Each structure stands twice: as structure tokens, then as C-alpha cells.
Amino acid sequence: MELTESNRAFGGTQQVWRHESRTLGCAMNVAVYVPPHAEGARLPVIYWLSGLTCTEQNFITKAGAQRYAAEQGVVLVAPDTSPRGGDVADDPAYDLGKGAGFYLNATQAPWSPHYRMYDYIVEELPALIEAHFPVDDRRGITGHSMGGHGALVIALRNPGRYKAVSAFAPIVAPSQVPWGRKAFAAYLGENEAEWAAYDATALLGGARERLPILIDQGDADDFLEKQLKPEIFEAEAARVGHPLELRMQPGYGHSYYFIASFIGDHIAHHAKALNPKP
Numbered sequence: 001m002e003l004t005e006s007n008r009a010f011g012g013t014q015q016v017w018r019h020e021s022r023t024l025g026c027a028m029n030v031a032v033y034v035p036p037h038a039e040g041a042r043l044p045v046i047y048w049l050s051g052l053t054c055t056e057q058n059f060i061t062k063a064g065a066q067r068y069a070a071e072q073g074v075v076l077v078a079p080d081t082s083p084r085g086g087d088v089a090d091d092p093a094y095d096l097g098k099g100a101g102f103y104l105n106a107t108q109a110p111w112s113p114h115y116r117m118y119d120y121i122v123e124e125l126p127a128l129i130e131a132h133f134p135v136d137d138r139r140g141i142t143g144h145s146m147g148g149h150g151a152l153v154i155a156l157r158n159p160g161r162y163k164a165v166s167a168f169a170p171i172v173a174p175s176q177v178p179w180g181r182k183a184f185a186a187y188l189g190e191n192e193a194e195w196a197a198y199d200a201t202a203l204l205g206g207a208r209e210r211l212p213i214l215i216d217q218g219d220a221d222d223f224l225e226k227q228l229k230p231e232i233f234e235a236e237a238a239r240v241g242h243p244l245e246l247r248m249q250p251g252y253g254h255s256y257y258f259i260a261s262f263i264g265d266h267i268a269h270h271a272k273a274l275n276p277k278p
Contacts, residue, residue, distance in 0.1 A: 044274035049143030103150025140270035159209035172233035218252030
């Protein structure tokens with residue numbers, strides 16, 4: 001791993017590392033915040049998945065999360081949102097290709113050689129983090145918009161791997177909204193039955209673990225009615241008995257002003273599960 005950026009923040013260190021990903025077949029950037037801690041201590045870790053058009057930089061520069069991570073004693077890991085590089089397939093649209101990996105394993109050309117973000121987040125990245133940083137296997141996962149979709153899907157599909165999950169304005173039913181349908185058709189093909197593996201609402205009924213989910217959603221979000229539709233997820237969670245706290249936040253939109261306003265609550269939600277009191 002190559003260190004490309006390092007800054008002190010709230011007694012800890014905010015770094016960006018670059019590494020060659022075997023899963024994605026390209027170089028990837030990943031941001032890691034390590035809070036102040038005792039020498040030799042092993043800390044829990046929260047993985048943050050960002051949304052469309054983002055890189056690892058958006059979260060670490062706009063969310064203000066380092067303060068809360070330092071207070072709670074958790075490591076924050078924020079990877080890029082897609083494979084990058086000259087030989088990686090792309091599309092002129094903002095919602096497909098680079099910056100829009102959708103945290104799935106593509107099966108269709110020209111995407112399948114590199115767009116394997118699901119395997120990267122679930123397998124390669126945690127192995128890398130646990131080998132190089134002072135963390136153990138206490139993991140939480142969260143994210144925003146497309147990244148909220150990824151966090152929910154990954155937690156639901158991997159019982160026992162994460163101790164906490166949350167999301168900001170997630171795409172909860174991608175098979176039923178334009179963003180998701182466009183991406184799934186391109187990456188996975190036209191057989192909609194195969195889309196269910198990456199649709200959080202579709203996964204709820206078969207979930208083998210009832211990990212409590214926290215979702216914050218702004219009621220002034222421009223994408224709320226067309227792309228996000230949290231009521232679909234809420235109804236399915238109620239039907240199958242999956243614990244969900246959906247907080248509709250009055251006046252908030254889709255931006256990092258919204259995330260910065262409630263990131264402390266989410267880190268506390270994760271810390272409670274990652275650092276249980278005896």
C-alpha cells in the first residue's frame with residue numbers, strides 16, 4: 001500500500017492509501033481514519049460507502065465524521081465508489097460507469113472485467129484493512145444513496161460479518177427506480193430475477209439475521225419520490241418483522257449538509273454494537 005495523503009485530525013490521523021486491487025484489476029484509493037488509541041489496541045471499524053459521482057474524498061472532507069470516530073474509538077474506512085483507470089469501461093452518464101459501481105459484481109460486457117465492487121467491499125478490502133491497520137473483526141457498514149444501497153445489501157447478504165448497519169437516503173428498492181434499473185440492466189443483464197441479489201427490499205424476506213437498521217432520510221430530498229422511495233422498504237420490513245428505524249428528517253436534502261448533521265448519531269449507533277458495554 002502506498003500512502004498518498006496524511007493529516008492529523010481530532011488526535012488521530014486521516015490518511016489516503018493507494019493499492020493495486022486484484023478483484024477490480026486496477027489501482028484503488030481508500031481513505032482510513034485511525035482515532036487516538038493506546039499502543040497495541042485493536043479497534044472496531046466502520047466501512048462507509050459513498051454515492052454516485054463520489055470518490056473517497058467526499059466523505060472525509062465534508063461529513064465531519066472524524067470528530068465522532070475519535071470520541072467513540074472507531075476506525076473509519078471510505079473506499080472509492082468504482083474501479084478507475086484508462087482500461088476500465090465507462091459511460092458519459094453520471095449514473096453508470098466510473099463513480100457508479102453500485103457495489104455489485106457485473107456479469108455483462110464491457111463491465112464484468114473490472115466492476116466487482118461487491119467482492120471488493122466484502123472480501124478484499126477488509127482483508128487489507130485488517131492486515132495493515134490496528135483493527136479487529138468488529139465491523140459496521142453504512143453509506144449514502146448508492147452507498148446506502150450497497151451497505152444494506154452487503155449487510156443483509158452476509159449474516160455475522162457486520163455488527164451494525166445504517167444508511168443515509170439509500171436506494172432501497174433499485175429494481176423499482178430509474179437509477180437502479182438502468183445500472184442493473186447494464187451490469188447484470190435484462191433478466192430481472194437476477195437483480196434481486198442486489199436489491200435490499202427483495203433481500204429482507206430471506207435475511208438470516210435480523211440486524212437492526214437505522215435509516216435517515218431528508219423529506220426535502222429532490223430524489224425522494226422518484227429514486228429513493230423509503231416507504232417500499234419500510235413496508236417490507238414491517239411485513240417480515242425486520243427491525244428498522246426510519247427517521248424522516250424535516251427540511252433536509254440529499255447533500256453532505258444532511259450527512260454532517262446526523263453522522264454523529266450513526267457512528268454512535270455503530271459504536272453501541274461494536275463496543276457493547278458489559
